[in-house]
Amino acid sequence: MALRYAFFPGCVIPAKYPHFESATRAIAKVLDMELVDLPFSCCPPTSNMKLVHYDSWLALAARNLCVAEEQELDILTTCTGCVSTLKEANYIMRQKPNRRRKINRILEKAGRHYEGTIEVFHLLDVLYDHIGLEAIEEKCIYDLNMKVASHYGCHLFRPSYIMYPEFLSPSHSYVPTSIDEITEVLGGEPVKYMRRFLCCGYPLGANVDEDASYEILREKLYYIKAAHAELIAVACASCFEQFELGQVMIKKKYKETYKLPTLYISQLIGLAMGIDNETLGLKEHIHKIKKLLPRLQERTGRMRATL
Amino acid sequence: MTVQKVWSLFDRSQLYECYECSKCSGSCPVTLAGDFLGPRKILLKCLQHGSGRVIRDPLLWYCTTCQVCQDRCPQEINIPELLTGLRNKAAKIGNIPERVKFTVEKIAKTGRSVLGFKVERERKRYNLPPVVEISKEEISKILAETGFFKDLKIDH
Ligand code: SF4
Ligand code: SF4
Numbered sequence: 001m002a003l004r005y006a007f008f009p010g011c012v013i014p015a016k017y018p019h020f021e022s023a024t025r026a027i028a029k030v031l032d033m034e035l036v037d038l039p040f041s042c043c044p045p046t047s048n049m050k051l052v053h054y055d056s057w058l059a060l061a062a063r064n065l066c067v068a069e070e071q072e073l074d075i076l077t078t079c080t081g082c083v084s085t086l087k088e089a090n091y092i093m094r095q096k097p098n099r100r101r102k103i104n105r106i107l108e109k110a111g112r113h114y115e116g117t118i119e120v121f122h123l124l125d126v127l128y129d130h131i132g133l134e135a136i137e138e139k140c141i142y143d144l145n146m147k148v149a150s151h152y153g154c155h156l157f158r159p160s161y162i163m164y165p166e167f168l169s170p171s172h173s174y175v176p177t178s179i180d181e182i183t184e185v186l187g188g189e190p191v192k193y194m195r196r197f198l199c200c201g202y203p204l205g206a207n208v209d210e211d212a213s214y215e216i217l218r219e220k221l222y223y224i225k226a227a228h229a230e231l232i233a234v235a236c237a238s239c240f241e242q243f244e245l246g247q248v249m250i251k252k253k254y255k256e257t258y259k260l261p262t263l264y265i266s267q268l269i270g271l272a273m274g275i276d277n278e279t280l281g282l283k284e285h286i287h288k289i290k291k292l293l294p295r296l297q298e299r300t301g302r303m304r305a306t307l
Numbered sequence: 308m309t310v311q312k313v314w315s316l317f318d319r320s321q322l323y324e325c326y327e328c329s330k331c332s333g334s335c336p337v338t339l340a341g342d343f344l345g346p347r348k349i350l351l352k353c354l355q356h357g358s359g360r361v362i363r364d365p366l367l368w369y370c371t372t373c374q375v376c377q378d379r380c381p382q383e384i385n386i387p388e389l390l391t392g393l394r395n396k397a398a399k400i401g402n403i404p405e406r407v408k409f410t411v412e413k414i415a416k417t418g419r420s421v422l423g424f425k426v427e428r429e430r431k432r433y434n435l436p437p438v439v440e441i442s443k444e445e446i447s448k449i450l451a452e453t454g455f456f457k458d459l460k461i462d463h
Binding site: 019044054063199204208 | 375385387408
């Protein structure tokens with residue numbers, strides 16, 4: 001039976017990067033996942049609404065949880081910002097009775113009530129834990145043959161006691177491995193680089209100071225290049241924007257050229273599955289992946305998935 | 308309902324647990340890039356002077372919310388919660404960057420953080436269904452209850 005999820009694409013991907021959504025829907029189809037569209041609002045972000053007005057942040061997030069709970073569906077998000085807000089709100093609504101009562105009193109004015117019966121996942125968790133690496137590999141008709149640097153996005157895994165409580169290290173920390181492991185089954189080579197878990201800097205640029213945010217990015221890019229990566233894989237639209245535009249700005253300001261294509265994780269998987277470049281929207285990118293495409297190597301005896 | 312107090316979002320007694328080891332500030336990405344005080348100094352100021360002075364500092368908003376400080380702190384002090392509490396208070400007294408205010412106001416009034424005239428046309432090119440409509444009235448109703456418009460002095 002198909003896995004079913006309440007699909008939470010967020011605000012940024014549907015409006016600015018529809019090709020990430022189209023790539024996600026395409027791989028979901030190949031992997032026999034059903035994505036249900038529901039009237040979700042903005043998550044809203046931990047990097048603005050939560051900082052400005054905590055109760056409003058929690059109430060709007062809890063409203064989104066209600067929308068999925070009413071359909072008895074777990075949520076699948078495609079952005080690390082969304083997953084962080086919704087997972088944290090879910091944690092608070094379950095673990096903190098005082099806040100739950102307060103927020104439910106507010107939601108009741110809008111005819112809603114959150115019981116706390118659903119779970120929230122990022123696409124990466126669904127791919128890794130629910131679908132499984134083997135099932136993904138089965139659908140790949142190409143080996144990527146490219147060196148891939150992963151950037152997970154801070155909000156995917158911090159704070160780890162909320163995001164991944166079941167996997168904490170003895171020092172109560174956690175770092176993810178899913179993008180690297182997925183890259184491996186796609187026939188790509190995950191590249192380890194220094195400062196892998198450093199922030200990309202995006203919220204700093206969006207909120208107050210782009211130049212300062214690119215300073216942070218520059219440090220990351222330096223190590224990515226030093227490790228000879230050929231492309232960057234991300235799981236968040238904001239991180240993508242930072243890498244994509246940041247490279248342009250860094251070139252202007254410091255005359256440093258990186259030209260590293262950045263792909264959203266669904267695009268990378270789509271490439272290995274043989275999904276066409278139009279559906280994946282590859283030509284939308286500033287730093288083109290075109291010159292790497294001849295590297296794709298057909299796996300013998302594999303059939304192209306039909307969409 | 309009034310806006311959260313700093314110490315209702317962050318348990319003040321945690322301030323006394325700090326070793327002053329500066330592992331947090333050493334890990335903080337923003338200390339790479341600007342004059343941001345960094346988590347340790349902010350915490351220390353709160354300990355010495357209370358939150359009153361700290362919430363007037365516009366550089367508070369430089370924190371990216373990456374949460375690596377809390378992750379690395381040997382005392383497991385929840386610094387991101389401290390910084391959230393401080394900024395909630397800062398926003399109330401008007402220390403809020405224009406762009407942040409613009410974005411939260413947009414979310415409050417439309418239910419979305421990104422809007423565009425060409426969105427549906429672009430989506431059609433990728434055979435995507437239209438973005439699902441939401442009730443703006445419901446969003447405003449909820450935010451009127453939380454005190455959003457009143458606390459931030461935004462017309463409603
Ligand atoms: S890491 Fe923790 S204990 Fe060390 S200075 Fe920072 S807050 Fe204090
Ligand atoms: S959460 Fe803020 S203060 Fe803490 S390390 Fe990240 S940027 Fe620095």
